[in-house]
Amino acid sequence: MFYYIIALFVIALDQLTKFLIVKKMELGESIEVIENFLYITSHRNRGAAWGILQGQMWFFYIITVIVIIGIVYYIQKAAKGKMLLGISLGLMLGGAIGNFIDRVLRKEVVDFVNTYIFSYDFPVFNIADSALVVGVAMLMIQMLLEERALKKEKSHGENGTHHS
Secondary structure: OHHHHHHHHHHHHHHHHHHHHHHHOOOOOEEEEEOOOEEEEEEEEOOOHHHOOOOOHHHHHHHHHHHHHHHHHHHHHOOOOOHHHHHHHHHHHHHHHHHHHHHHHOOOEEEEEEEEEOOEEOOOEOHHHHHHHHHHHHHHHHHHHHHHHHHHHHHHHHOOOOOO
16 A cells, blocks of 8 residues: 555645646746756656657557556565565656646646756656656665575575575
């Protein structure tokens, strides 16, 4: 249940921030937060990350529904007792649903976080995108930790130090 609350929090924060951007800013308008680093910029995206697959809404609908079903399945089956895994899946679920809502209701995704990293103008993104990236990073950490634990367990068994 906790992991679904994380997803709901991400969805609510994502949709609130997008609503404020749409209502309070003109498309293309930018507000400096930290000079040469962080700006709030009203932007729209009809594709995926970096604007790829522009206008392929049905593709995104189908893929997102499959991803959401998969994440819910893994929350139910694999996240029990694995906090890091559950949180990562909750973040990914919230992010996927947040952008899905935009694609269904607006036919485009509202982006607004505009960063410059070492003078590189990083693609504009939103809260849902951030939750997805953090969730995937946490999932990768979980997988590495599980792999390390398996190797450790296997090496103890091979050395005869493991007792059942």
